[in-house]
Amino acid sequence: MSAxxxxxxxxxxxxxxxxxxxxxxxxxxWLYLMSDAIIFALLFATYVxxxxxxxxxxxxxxxxxxPHTMGETFLLLCSSLTFGFATLASMARQKGRVILWLxxxxxxxxxxxxxxxxxxxxxxAAGATPQVSGFLSAFxxxxxxxxxxxxxxxxxxxxxxxxxxxxxxxxxxxxRLYRLGLFWxxxxxxxxxxxxxxxxxxxx
Amino acid sequence: xxxxxxxxxxxxxxxxxxxxxxLTAIPFGLVMxxxxxxxxxxSVIMIAAIIQVLVHLTFFLHLNFASTPRENLLxxxxxxxxxxxxxxxxxxxxxxxxxxMMG
Numbered sequence: 001m002s003a004x005x006x007x008x009x010x011x012x013x014x015x016x017x018x019x020x021x022x023x024x025x026x027x028x029x030w031l032y033l034m035s036d037a038i039i040f041a042l043l044f045a046t047y048v049x050x051x052x053x054x055x056x057x058x059x060x061x062x063x064x065x066x067p068h069t070m071g072e073t074f075l076l077l078c079s080s081l082t083f084g085f086a087t088l089a090s091m092a093r094q095k096g097r098v099i100l101w102l103x104x105x106x107x108x109x110x111x112x113x114x115x116x117x118x119x120x121x122x123x124x125a126a127g128a129t130p131q132v133s134g135f136l137s138a139f140x141x142x143x144x145x146x147x148x149x150x151x152x153x154x155x156x157x158x159x160x161x162x163x164x165x166x167x168x169x170x171x172x173x174x175x176r177l178y179r180l181g182l183f184w185x186x187x188x189x190x191x192x193x194x195x196x197x198x199x200x201x202x203x204x
Numbered sequence: 205x206x207x208x209x210x211x212x213x214x215x216x217x218x219x220x221x222x223x224x225x226x227l228t229a230i231p232f233g234l235v236m237x238x239x240x241x242x243x244x245x246x247s248v249i250m251i252a253a254i255i256q257v258l259v260h261l262t263f264f265l266h267l268n269f270a271s272t273p274r275e276n277l278l279x280x281x282x283x284x285x286x287x288x289x290x291x292x293x294x295x296x297x298x299x300x301x302x303x304x305m306m307g
Contacts, residue, residue, distance in 0.1 A: 034283035041287040045294040084217035185264040196253035
């Protein structure tokens with residue numbers, strides 16, 4: 001009896017230790033996001049300082065297409081919504097729905113990356129390469145860093161889907177899905193800053 | 205993990221999504237139509253962006269003063285102060301320098 005009791009309390013204690021372990025991981029991931037926000041902020045500062053230095057090359061007015069940027073923004077916003085639905089499904093322990101919403105999210109993500117790559121390749125084909133001017137160097141660094149983060153986020157979603165299918169919605173998997181969601185929504189916030197600082201003032 | 209009382213619902217995400225769409229449509233519409241002069245448009249863009257960031261933090265990242273751990277909010281505030289100093293300082297110094305070089 002006492003052995004059973006002590007083993008039950010050990011299980012409880014280890015459960016508690018696991019919960020606080022997830023909380024520590026979630027806080028650690030939050031700290032990572034804050035430091036990532038500082039990296040992006042400095043890339044924004046560099047871009048704003050460099051934005052007028054077009055070195056007789058093409059400027060934003062010539063290169064940016066607002067309908068294109070609007071399409072990218074719409075895809076990103078939709079993907080944040082669908083990731084949110086995946087999170088809700090995971091809280092309701094509906095495995096199939098989580099996978100379904102993650103597939104929709106990744107499809108929207110592929111659309112975004114495809115649009116971004118077509119914009120970049122169009123600019124490069126028109127001779128607006130990163131080495132042409134300070135403006136273009138800063139532009140490709142800032143927007144490219146976001147695109148790279150976003151691509152790693154999509155890789156994360158693929159890994160997540162694999163874990164959900166093989167391990168099920170266990171507490172460690174749920175905690176990872178929650179952290180990936182934070183990352184995904186964070187990148188959407190960075191994109192708001194990109195269209196508000198780069199694209200809209202660029203064509204003004 | 206999330207406190208159940210502050211757990212997000214479909215309504216939370218859809219509200220955030222609709223607000224984000226509106227706050228995106230306003231600056232894009234203004235720039236595309238050219239309704240206002242450049243400086244006025246620029247201020248609307250910045251105000252809409254700041255409000256939209258707050259919308260995302262509230263409805264997608266579910267930050268609030270009741271259930272979000274205090275240390276997360278402190279880290280966010282600290283990052284915001286660092287960003288303000290570094291971005292504001294860089295722009296201030298570089299544009300001041302730019303003006304002096306021109307003048």
